[in-house]
Amino acid sequence: MAGKTVSLKVLAAHLGLTVSTVSRALNDYADISPVTRDRVRKAADELGYSANQNARRLSIGTPETVCYLMPRQIGANVQPFVAQLLAGLGEALNDRNWDLLVSQAETSVGDMTSIERLVRSGRVAGIVISRPLKNDPRIKLLQQLGCPFVVHGRTANSVDYAWYDVDGEDAFVTAINHLERLGHRRIGFIGAPLQYQFAQERLDGYTRGVAHNGLSQDPDLVQIAEFTDDGGTAAAGVLMDLPNPPTAIVCVSDMMALGALEALHARSLTPGEDVSVIGYDGLYFGKHANPPLTTLAQPQAHAGRRLGDILLSIIDGADPIKFQELQRAHLVQRMTDGPANVDAGQEDVSVREEPQ
Amino acid sequence: MAGKTVSLKVLAAHLGLTVSTVSRALNDYADISPVTRDRVRKAADELGYSANQNARRLSIGTPETVCYLMPRQIGANVQPFVAQLLAGLGEALNDRNWDLLVSQAETSVGDMTSIERLVRSGRVAGIVISRPLKNDPRIKLLQQLGCPFVVHGRTANSVDYAWYDVDGEDAFVTAINHLERLGHRRIGFIGAPLQYQFAQERLDGYTRGVAHNGLSQDPDLVQIAEFTDDGGTAAAGVLMDLPNPPTAIVCVSDMMALGALEALHARSLTPGEDVSVIGYDGLYFGKHANPPLTTLAQPQAHAGRRLGDILLSIIDGADPIKFQELQRAHLVQRMTDGPANVDAGQEDVSVREEPQ
DNA sequence: AAAACTTCCGAAACCGATTTCGGTTGCTTT
DNA sequence: AAAGCAACCGAAATCGGTTTCGGAAGTTTT
Structure with a gap:
């Protein structure tokens, strides 16, 4: 045996x-x-x-394999969602006994050549890509190659291909509405470089929410920084050192929000009391932040499964543009959101509600 | 084109x-x-x-592909290290233009059958498995199948195969020594179910460190719990409710340590002052815990790369038992370790050193 | 100028499956 | 009993490469 x-x-x-x-x-x-x-x-x-699968697949004419293109690390950042996404993808593929390949390239031109090789050499029948740029060349390439694909996220012009995304714009409108109800009138925004479409979307949501609620549109309230916790710290520092600092800050990611909390601590401001902070991602770890981070959570576990199912459908011949799924993020209230404190910037801990 | x-x-x-x-x-x-x-x-x-790679590989007789067997979720836990590991693995394989397959099974017997199929169907030339059980049946299976493999972690009897691991026992001795120097005499241990070899190793390190330093060996100080943050909270609760609670706690993972911090907060104890806590993993997020978590960090980025290189060497014909690499964890001091406070259990915040 | 080498390329077997097509059996019809 | 019809299986082509082997040119040796 x-x-x-x-x-x-x-x-x-x-x-x-x-x-x-x-x-x-x-x-x-x-x-x-x-x-x-x-x-x-x-x-x-x-x-x-x-x-033997090589023989079998050669014979039947399909690799029975799809590829997940791992996103490169942005900054020194880890990508905690990758494991969950792969789990969901694998689940969808397992139902058919297909294989899951992962590929990653150092550079973005590396991405291009490796996509071309993967497809041309008949190794994969479809590709999943994550976190596209505003105008991502990989998408045009995949279309030219005639390779089925689905995008985890969207580009600026996302009409002619399949994607699965969380509605970042809507999420930020939600966040702004929430903060407005808490009495905040000046809300800061900590963003990531706008070459990433998700960064643009979330900024759009912020802008729309602020305008819609008639809140301050002071351009100084928008700070773009490196997509890391340190970037968040720096941006929050700039915001709080403004002559007229915001009473709340929304951040494009939990990691940046965690960084923002540090900036508040450094200024002896209590997040959720002196200044509200809302992150984005729903990272589990936010639960143990100081204080526990209020955030906009996305259903990550679901994403992989859906991406897999969508891709398989397209490979089966379905029309890609039928698959454009927008999930809603939902607000997970922990401890960093609270009523506006108009004295922010001055120490005022008398309004704390928590006992002890 | x-x-x-x-x-x-x-x-x-x-x-x-x-x-x-x-x-x-x-x-x-x-x-x-x-x-x-x-x-x-x-x-x-x-x-x-x-x-065409299917044709080519059929002809040359090797799939030029290795497989990473994703560990199942333990508890409701995420596996933040997977992305880094895959990145390292991919890097090693890229040098040869080999492919990286990921596979996962719901059950452990699913693991067995899927390994057998992967190997027998000639889809993979080698396999990487993570986080083995004390006596992991997958290893015997792989040996029977004659399939090259390398283990990320070790089993109880790890003499006759290749592995790459971080020395958890040594790490916990280090942690105990460190705490002993800070004056702690009663140190609690929060562990995971001992079916996992890593859980046993770390407990062994704790036991050895405690014995070597002549510290309390009270069996009540050892608490095994579910491998999640909630498990950590529960275990820390038991420890702190002891008639004679410990002044420090070491935990088998950062996640459990974060849970332990919650238990301390619930008792109005300040981590690092009233009770020291040391985690294990070096999770980046620990930096933003409340307070920032002292931990034993492992060089994860390196692991994937080494695992890939080792596996390729074995596939090339090298003797597996030549590859048994033990990395050292190193202590990352943040804020949860401090001098022993013999009044722990009573509220005493007068010794805080931090201003404001 | 014939023999002996090189240099370079074509023919064909092979890897391990799938799939079409055709040909035996055995059994039912009249 | 001859014809017709299922049911069942074997032969062979095919997928797209790799690799061995042999042979036709062109070059050098005698």
């Missing part, structure tokens, strides 16, 4: 049949008698036969 | 050569004249030819 790999040929010899008969028996062809079919099945089990 | 896939045959026809000549030209055979070689190369580029 250990030794040599058992091919269709040796299995056939073992049974006194030909390879074609054995193959058809294993693949449930109608012209094989039930008794030989069962006999073949049994022998295959005993000998531990499993069809 | 978009349309049909260009095979060796059409490339040969385009050039007026035979497939065998073209193939040998592309593979640098000596019996092809430099001029035709260059001519072939150029045409291949222009037509965007890329050898």
Whole structure:
């Protein structure tokens, strides 16, 4: 049971049949008698036969494999969502016994050449890409190659391909509305470089929410920084050192929000009391932040599964533009949102509600 | 340039050569004249030819692919290290143009059958598995199958296969020594279920460190709980409600340590002052915990790269038992370790050193 | 100028499956 | 009993490459 790999040929010899008969028996062809079919099945089990996939896929003409293109690290950042996404993707593929390949390139031109090779060499039948740029060249390439794909996120012009995204703009409108109800009139925004579409969307949401509620549109309230916790710290520092600092800050990511909290601590301001902070991502760790971070959570577990299903549908011939799914983020209230404190910037801890 | 896939045959026809000549030209055979070689190369580029990998690998007899077996979620836990590990693995494989497959199974018997299929169907030339059980059946299976593999972590008996691990036992001795120097005499241990070998190792380190330093060996100081933050909270609760609670706690993971911090807060104890807490993993997020978590960090980025290199060496024929690499964890001091406070359990915030 | 080498390329087997097509059996029709 | 019809299986082509082997040119040796 250990030794040599058992091919269709040796299995056939073992049974006194030909390879074609054995193959058809294993693949449930109608012209094989039930008794030989069962006999073949049994022998295959005993000998531990499993069809060579390279041969099989060469023959049937599809690699039965899709590829997830891992996003490069942005900054020194980890990507905690990758594991969950892969789990969901794998689940969708497992139902068909397809394989999941992961690929990553150092550079963005590396991405381009590696996509082209993956497709041209017949290794993958479809590709999932994450976190596209505003105008992402990979999408045009995939379209030119005629390779089925689905995007986790969107680009600026997202009409002619399949994507699954969380509505960042809507989420930020929600956040602004929430803060407005808490009495905030000057709300700061900490953003990421606008080459990423998600960064633009969330800024759009902020802008719309602020305008819609008639809040301050002071351009100084918008701070773009490096997409890391340190970036968040720096941006929050700028905001709080403004002559007229905001009473609340929304951040494009939890990581940046965590950084922002540090800036508040450094100024002896209490998040959620002196200044409200809302992050984005719903990272589990935010629960243990100081204080626990209020955030806009996305249903990550679901994303992988859906991306897989969508991609398989497209490979099966469905029209890509039928798959443009927008999920809503939902507000997870923890401890960093609270009523506006108009004295922010001055120490005023008398309004704390928590006992002890 | 978009349309049909260009095979060796059409490339040969385009050039007026035979497939065998073209193939040998592309593979640098000596019996092809430099001029035709260059001519072939150029045409291949222009037509965007890329050898079909299923055909190629069938022919050369190796899948040129390795598989990473994703660990199942333990508890409701995320696995932030997976992305980094995959990045390192991919890097090692990229050097040879090999592919990286990821696979995951719901159950542990699912793991067994999926390993067997992956190997028997010739899809992978080697496998990486993470976080083995004390006595992990997957290892025996892989050995029986004759499939090259390397383990990220170790089992109880780890003499006859390749592994890469961080020395959890040594790390916990280090932690205990550190706490002893800070004056702690009663140190609690929050562990995970001992079916995982890493859980046993870290407990062993704790036991050895405590014995070596002549500290309290009260069995009540050892608490095993679910491998989640809530498990950590529960275990820390038990410890602190002891008649004679510890002045410090070491935890088998950062996640459990974060949970432990919650238990301390609930009792109005200040981590790092009233009770010291040391985690394990070096999660980046610990930096933003309340307060920032002191931890034993492991060099995760390195792990993937090494695992990939080791596996490739074994596939090349190297002896697996030559690759048994033990990395050291190092203490990252943040804010949750401090001098022993013998009044722990009673509220005493007068010794805080931090201003404001 | 014939023999002996090189140099370079084509023919064909092979990797391990799938799938079409055709040909035996054995059994039912008249 | 001859013809017709299922049911069942084998032969062979095919997928797209790699690799061995042999042979036709062109060059050098005698």
